[in-house]
Amino acid sequence: MNPANHSDALGRLEDLPADYIADMTALSIAPLWPQLRGLLPRGKPARATQPFVWHYAEVRPQLMRAGELTPIEKAERRVLVLCNPGHGIEKLVATPNIYVGMQLILPGEVAPNHRHTPSAVRFVVEGEGGFTTVQGEKCPMHKGDLILTPAGLWHEHGHEGKGPVVWLDALDLPMVYSMEASYAIEGPSQNARAELDASQTKYRRAGLVPFESLSLKTRTAYPQIRYPWVDVREALNALDKGTPKDAAVQLAYVNPETGAPCLPTLGFSAQLLRDGLDFSPRPRSASSVMHVIEGRGESEIDGVTLKWSEGDTVAIPTHAQIKHRASNGNAYLFHVDDAPTQRALGFYQEF
Numbered sequence: 489m490n491p492a493n494h495s496d497a498l499g500r501l502e503d504l505p506a507d508y509i510a511d512m513t514a515l516s517i518a519p520l521w522p523q524l525r526g527l528l529p530r531g532k533p534a535r536a537t538q539p540f541v542w543h544y545a546e547v548r549p550q551l552m553r554a555g556e557l558t559p560i561e562k563a564e565r566r567v568l569v570l571c572n573p574g575h576g577i578e579k580l581v582a583t584p585n586i587y588v589g590m591q592l593i594l595p596g597e598v599a600p601n602h603r604h605t606p607s608a609v610r611f612v613v614e615g616e617g618g619f620t621t622v623q624g625e626k627c628p629m630h631k632g633d634l635i636l637t638p639a640g641l642w643h644e645h646g647h648e649g650k651g652p653v654v655w656l657d658a659l660d661l662p663m664v665y666s667m668e669a670s671y672a673i674e675g676p677s678q679n680a681r682a683e684l685d686a687s688q689t690k691y692r693r694a695g696l697v698p699f700e701s702l703s704l705k706t707r708t709a710y711p712q713i714r715y716p717w718v719d720v721r722e723a724l725n726a727l728d729k730g731t732p733k734d735a736a737v738q739l740a741y742v743n744p745e746t747g748a749p750c751l752p753t754l755g756f757s758a759q760l761l762r763d764g765l766d767f768s769p770r771p772r773s774a775s776s777v778m779h780v781i782e783g784r785g786e787s788e789i790d791g792v793t794l795k796w797s798e799g800d801t802v803a804i805p806t807h808a809q810i811k812h813r814a815s816n817g818n819a820y821l822f823h824v825d826d827a828p829t830q831r832a833l834g835f836y837q838e839f
């Protein structure tokens with residue numbers, strides 16, 4: 489069982505003389521062995537993250553109250569952060585590696601221009617008339633649209649319509665913050681170009697890219713910033729027709745020029761979940777957050793059953809056993825995961 493005949497139960501801190509511990513502490517050093525099994529548990533990681541659902545029907549009134557209590561000038565970003573109860577309110581994480589907030593912007597308000605080291609995306613939950621300008625590209629925000637604001641790119645939000653606009657923010661903030669590398673720079677409002685965003689012009693159809701982009705010199709890291717939901721929904725419905733019963737009807741958001749995930753750290757996908765059919769994705773080493781775009785149903789995650797409907801958001805821990813089921817019609821789901829980070833680190837696994 490252990491080849492070198494070492495002990496399963498390693499030495500504890502209490503086994504050591506108090507003066508020895510005091511000497512080490514004074515020198516800012518610590519023995520590894522009392523903590524080794526905690527840092528490197530055998531066979532499976534320790535997880536504090538809880539399978540959890542934030543119901544939009546409960547979050548929305550709190551968000552609207554924030555709209556009354558806190559003017560945008562006092563918030564810059566009027567966001568309520570979805571805090572996984574397994575990590576508490578202070579950590580501001582939905583999963584250890586994924587930050588998720590719900591942002592409210594009211595007509596005429598501006599969330600001023602800035603750029604920062606974490607990468608972010610916006611996924612629109614409700615309302616019409618919102619927009620995000622990214623490096624001068626003005627991206628309209630309709631329900632279900634995905635808009636990237638990658639690390640270092642200028643972005644500001646505005647609202648030219650009526651009624652509240654709400655979107656989900658997903659950021660790789662926990663990792664960037666833990667690296668002591670998280671900061672922002674504020675700047676003057678951008679001059680948005682008059683053209684349509686690139687999803688309407690250069691990247692109109694999957695499989696077609698501007699000819700000159702084949703020349704490596706003209707490649708940019710983030711050619712497509714906006715992924716309109718109308719296109720994704722239509723593509724999911726088409727994929728549904730060509731996909732066997734027990735397979736996933738799921739599309740990944742990628743860089744159209746490279747086919748790689750559209751951000752380096754977080755992955756995004758949209759899924760059509762078929763009415764009344766149990767769907768069990770393979771357990772994965774990545775954690776994820778799932779947002780319900782349309783429909784209702786429930787998910788069993790590590791033995792915990794969570795019911796969900798439109799606008800709800802669900803936290804899924806690493807290595808989770810998952811079963812989803814839509815009821816009363818198909819459901820459309822948006823997923824955020826940290827698989828790209830895990831792949832880059834060389835340990836991403838499916839089981």
Ligand code: GTQ
Nearest residue numbers: 565567589591599604657
């Ligand atoms: O809209 O730029 O939820 O900078 C957290 C940090 C949103 C934003 C968040 C941000 C933003």
